[in-house]
Amino acid sequence: MTDLRDAAMTSKAWPFEEARRVLKRYEKAPPEKGYVLFETGYGPSGLPHIGTFGEVLRTTMVRRAFEVISDIPTKLISFSDDVDGMRKVPGNVPNRGMMAEHLQRPLTSVPDPFGTHESFGHHNNAMLRRFLDTFGFEYDFISATEFYASGQFDEILKLAVERYDDIMKVMLKSLRDERQQTYSIFLPIHPETGRVLYVPMKSVNSADHTITFDDEEGREWTLPVTGGHVKLQWKPDFGARWAALGVDFEMFGKDHSTNAPIYSRICEILGTKAPETYSYELFLDEHGQKISKSSGNGISIDEWLTYASTESLSYFMYAKPKTAKRMHFDVIPKAVDEYHQQLRAYADQDTAKRLANPVFHIHGHNVPASTMVVPFAMLLNLASVSGAEEKEKLWGFINRYAPDASPEKNPDLDQAAGFAIRYYNDFVKPTRQFRAATDQERAAMEELVVCLRDAEKALDVIARKNAQEGKDMPLPAVNWQDDEFLQSIVFAIGKTHGFDPLRAWFSGLYEVLLGASQGPRFGGFIALYGIDETVKLIEDGLAGRLIG
Template sequence: MCSNLDRLGTTVVVSSEVRLRKGYSAHGWVRYGKVAGVKIMVSEWWDQEVELLARRTRKQVNSQPVIFETGYGPSGLPHLGTFAEVARTSFVRWAFTKRFPDIPSRLIAFSDDMDGLRSVPENVPNKDMVRLHLGKPLSSVPDPFGIADSFSGHMIGRLKSFLADFGFEPEFYSSSECYYSGAFDAGLLKLLENVEAVKAVVLPTLQPETRVTWSPFLPICEVCGRYTTIVSDYHPQDAQISYACSTEFGGASGCGNTGRVSVRGGKVKVGWKVDWALRWMMLGVDYEMYGKDLIESAVISGKICKALGVEPPVGSFYELFLDEEGHKISKKIGNGISLDEWRSYAPDDSILYFLTKSPKKARKIGRELVGKTTDEFLLLLKQPTADNELLRTMMAATAPGICRKHNWNWSSEFDFSLLVSLVGALGIDDVAAVHSFLRDNPALTLAPQDDAFAFELVQFALRYDRGLRATRLPDAAAHELSIGEIHALETLLQRLGDADFTAADALQTMTYEVGKARDLGLREWFSLLYQALTKNPTGPRLGTLLMLLGRERSEKKLQEFLNSAVKSSEKDEIST
């Protein structure tokens, strides 16, 4: 019971003894245990966030909407982490609305498109052209893809497209809109009038050599259009600052110009930590999530808010997504599995399910995770929606009709990983043929109501299998078999001739006994059989795979593997 709870984090029905304890599930801190005939409600992580937000009552008494915000720096292509911040915040917003239905709320997705271009991303075309604009606001850099009106416009457009596909409907704000329109003018004037108070917060956190020239304001040089400027004086009575274009930014050097500009109308922006505080103050933000790497920035931005007489929002950090080597995924590098790749390998709904898991745990995102997550999602779909808090939250947080394909039901007994292994073993790159194999296989029960979804899953499995081919062994002979492995394969082929292919457990036991009798390492032995059957070193339960492939296919695959390995060994002996 506890293992299922850890996996799904949903309501469970338990019986007999009472034993409650606190545990960390995939979805956060929960209370679970056994109580006769009683459903134990699990507290999801978004409910914990609402508990924190509920203490902030300022807007609840005057009927103003509670503002949820997410932030995106469009310095590179949006990745899963960018999308995740909007999705997770939407889950929290839904939980808040469920608890406080009479309090209105808004979700703002803010893009800092006036951030300066510090480097050229590795995953964009026309790098030489982009390099010419280092140090300029992202909204002033041409689109390297030649589609949008600016570099940031392209990146923001990609994010909007992803969010629309999933049914998320935040209000989109950008720095350029807020600065140029004058929406931030009042806040900028307040910062100018309280420069020393802001410095008192920020300067102690900087290196001594940086403190001398640091300013909350970043003027855009009127000549070269870059942030290669240093503030030389403040003129609060005129709402202006003086500057010299005499430093470096993103590898670009200042042009030597000096000037005096207004802090209003988009002629300046403020640095990151101050900009975050300005945004919170001017938009009235009540809640925002941020990556673990921004915890210190959030603390400083909160102190700046307080120095300006403003209450900072409730903040919540999340752990970072990592690539398969354990490195943080980056917009500028494009490492880790991309949203486009995940969507080609598995249903969109599997991404939403993945993002319901606790954000307090760092996770490596790669192709293997996609398969595992899809298996878990199919298992989740076997639970009635009425008793399934996760599905209700996923439905409610997205626009109606977007992520509710096939009524979100699945009752068949096979999962996605098994389907991928079958595709690899069958060697058939045809959706209809694989789908027919599933429907006609006497050892497999495909529920009629799952037929359409199964057809879609076959399409995903075929694309997933194509993605695996680059990492597969080029042929069966790539594994140099030992004498013991050859004899074990010969023995297994003999025993399969009389085996009952309707009994997966018996087939599993048989393969185990054959390997053990030859004193083979069982991990290596099973990996060898997976390679022989699917050309992958891992797979589903071997007895089930053999049963579904049937006697003829199983024997043929194993015999071909054995013959190829023996021929390769003979060639090696001749060459030596």
């Protein structure tokens, strides 16, 4: 453990860098509350999207890293700002007409359009918790509705009244002139309509911690700031929540970064040290637009898990959080294969490299071994050429390539085979475009067929390639199950037929035989699909039988 902690204290992996910043807060004394608090926030104005999940996952990674370098206990809170008034009806929910009648009411007072929960806010909170529970996160959930109404927030709200002028000075500097005239940090909840009101204050009374205001019809009201009668505007709410809970670390999207100093200053005015913060880049859809809860663009968590494992999604979230990422279906195969590459690498790495490996931050100290003996991208191509509708058909090919593999011994591979068939049918099959071979490609593919049928011809083309390159190399041993031997044949044919650049040869194979612009390492594909099957595939491609 000492060696691990020493290595973690110098690791450049971003979760350890953030964990060390948190630890520095308590280099003189441990936290009075007895633990270090990590927080994530969620605004349930729409269905939880994959970015919401990513925020909890990444915060959990920092929390795990902290637990490596410190013995101070930790907690993670997922906080839902469900008192927020519904400003617009989300575009991806049913019964939108009914919801329109409840604009500006707190989300936990808006009826659930799905008819499954007591409110829209409760529905979205339940969805968030289901997603988080799917991934086994350890967290405490807090609803702002309960936080305000139960009195847990009362002392900070009273302090906000007493220090109202100081907080207003911070806020007014950030507002346009016209907004300054009507702005207040307090948003009263109308006693009759239940709507969250954006109205100016006539008075803020520190003696009895009440606010006085006129509603939209000009009627005067006085309400206590405690007990859930008001809520704070979202920027003051951020800082006040930090102060009330004693938050030590929170991350948020880049769109919050300009407001972070405001959150921190309000937290300090309310008597608490502001937390360490981390700003990550936003998730984008396939068109480069920011993923939005209300529009429902991008991939949902359920959609990702329809086509790939939870671990592959965690891997995608770990990598380069400071870089904007496009969240669309094309990224899934790459994430799956890179995750398993890192698993295989982990087994032979020293401590420092393990701490920099994404799989450590996904699994902690219990990193599993990969049982994926065939890459996911290869399974997709196998599903394509074999027309497999059930994973059992893929296993027939897999066992030819890896006789010792089985669904029981290779659960990762078995799961991936099912995912590959689903992904192929939904995304690859509808977009396949086969074309005819050029004269150069036809001649090369015809020779490839000859070489796959005759070992002597195969060795001859390899020898010709070596001579062309001026290399005096021994010829490889003939092994029709060895993907390296098969790859050397494919490579040699591309060289001797004058493809320049050589990738044009491989592109031709993919486009003529697989109907795609990219594809697998072709020697490995032949070994997996089979010699006779590959020969027939090439003959069908050259005869034009794959087109249309």
